[in-house]
Each structure stands twice: as C-alpha cells, then as structure tokens.
Amino acid sequence: DVKVTQSSRYLVKRTGEKVFLECVQDMDHENMFWYRQDPGLGLRLIYFSYDVKMKEKGDIPEGYSVSREKKERFSLILESASTNQTSMYLCASTIPGQGTYNEQFFGPGTRLTVL
Amino acid sequence: AQSVTQPDIHITVSEGASLELRCNYSYGATPYLFWYVQSPGQGLQLLLKYFSGDTLVQGIKGFEAEFKRSQSSFNLRKPSVHWSDAAEYFCAVGTTSGTYKYIFGTGTRLKVLA
Numbered sequence: 597d598v599k600v601t602q603s604s605r606y607l608v609k610r611t612g613e614k615v616f617l618e619c620v621q622d623m624d625h626e627n628m629f630w631y632r633q634d635p636g637l638g639l640r641l642i643y644f645s646y647d648v649k650m651k652e653k654g655d656i657p658e659g660y661s662v663s664r665e666k667k668e669r670f671s672l673i674l675e676s677a678s679t680n681q682t683s684m685y686l687c688a689s690t691i692p693g694q695g696t697y698n699e700q701f702f703g704p705g706t707r708l709t710v711l
Numbered sequence: 712a713q714s715v716t717q718p719d720i721h722i723t724v725s726e727g728a729s730l731e732l733r734c735n736y737s738y739g740a741t742p743y744l745f746w747y748v749q750s751p752g753q754g755l756q757l758l759l760k761y762f763s764g765d766t767l768v769q770g771i772k773g774f775e776a777e778f779k780r781s782q783s784s785f786n787l788r789k790p791s792v793h794w795s796d797a798a799e800y801f802c803a804v805g806t807t808s809g810t811y812k813y814i815f816g817t818g819t820r821l822k823v824l825a
Contacts, residue, residue, distance in 0.1 A: 600754070629813075636720070638801060638817035654812065686754060697743055697762055697805065700813060702754030
C-alpha cells in the first residue's frame with residue numbers, strides 16, 4: 597500500500613529555532629511536494645522536487661528551504677522559525693513524470709506551532 | 712492568473728440528503744482536475760480525477776463529479792450522504808503547460824446532521 601510518512605504529527609518550537617520537517621515515501625516516487633495548509637487559504641505550495649538534489653520554488657518559498665539527498669526523502673527546513681510559520685505542513689508525492697496527470701499521495705501532516 | 716474557487720466554506724446537510732460541492736477554476740487550457748477529501752487529523756485522499764473523455768467521472772465512496780468546460784466547473788456530487796462523509800473537501804487543478812504544479816481551492820467543510 598502507498599505510504600507517505602512525516603516525522604512528527606505535532607511539533608512545538610520557539611521563535612528563531614531551526615526546524616526540520618521530514619517526509620519519506622516508500623513508493624519510489626520521483627516527485628515530491630511540500631505544502632502548508634491554513635484555514636481559509638487551502639493548500640499553498642512551498643517547494644517541490646522532481647528528482648534527487650533538484651528543487652523548485654513554489655508559491656510561498658520565503659523563509660523555507662528544502663533538501664532532497666535521497667529519492668525517498670524530502671526535507672523542509674525553517675532556517676529561523678517565526679510565529680507566522682505556525683501551520684499544518686503536508687508532504688505529497690506522485691509517480692514519475694513532470695506532468696500533473698497523476699494524483700498526489702499525501703502524508704498525515706505535521707502541525708507546527710512556533711511560540 | 713490560475714486559480715481554483717470553492718465558493719462554499721461550510722456546508723451542512725442531513726444524513727441521506729444529496730450533496731453538491733462547487734468548484735470553479737481559472738486556467739487557460741483544459742487542466743487536469745481532482746477532488747480530495749481530508750478527514751480530521753489526516754492527510755488528503757483522492758476521491759476522483761478528470762483528465763479527458765467522459766465528463767462525468769465516478770470516484771470512491773459513491774462520489775461523482777461533472778466537468779463542464781463552458782462553465783469552468785468541476786462540481787462534486789453524492790446522491791445520499793453518510794455521517795462518515797463529514798470532512799473537508801478540496802478541489803485541485805493540475806496545470807498542463809509551463810511549470811507543472813497543482814493548485815488547490817480553499818476547501819469546503821462538510822457537516823452531516825444525524
């Protein structure tokens with residue numbers, strides 16, 4: 597069965613801390629995505645990656661970076677967490693190819709609170 | 712600009728009643744279209760998708776959606792709602808040119824009354 601896992605379901609961090617959110621998929625998918633979900637705003641794309649060591653900015657990359665050293669793992673990094681980054685973070689993956697014909701498989705999400 | 716609009720933030724229906732969730736998109740070409748459901752505390756799960764062919768598509772859990780090109784709409788329907796359908800529903804567009812990405816609507820939260 598398809599599986600996308602995220603390292604934490606809930607995370608509480610302090611302003612200024614460096615935060616790592618990890619996402620792992622076991623489906624040999626090449627395409628991986630990070631979104632943040634906020635009430636009334638839906639899902640907004642932060643970064644995505646079509647291959648190892650490859651990344652592209654999404655719609656709201658400011659304050660975030662990513663790392664893709666291995667095919668199955670896509671990490672989201674908050675270099676210096678701020679309170680406006682308090683949100684639900686969702687990771688997703690799709691099967692190979694750069695088209696969007698294929699649906700995304702989502703992890704359960706990480707609810708991050710920055711104090 | 713590319714966008715997806717779900718005009719209803721909240722919808723409440725009685726169990727057994729029919730349901731229609733609206734989705735309109737703005738995109739220069741015919742996009743790929745998706746509906747996802749998010750149960751509380753969980754990630755999104757695909758209900759159905761449209762990419763070509765028959766404009767009425769069937770999905771899981773008894774849902775269906777109809778693509779209407781003239782109205783730029785992809786509304787989700789279910790003839791009889793079950794209490795377990797209470798969740799948040801997201802419509803999404805997959806772009807078919809330029810930078811390939813998915814654009815999501817803001818979601819519709821469904822409440823089901825017993």
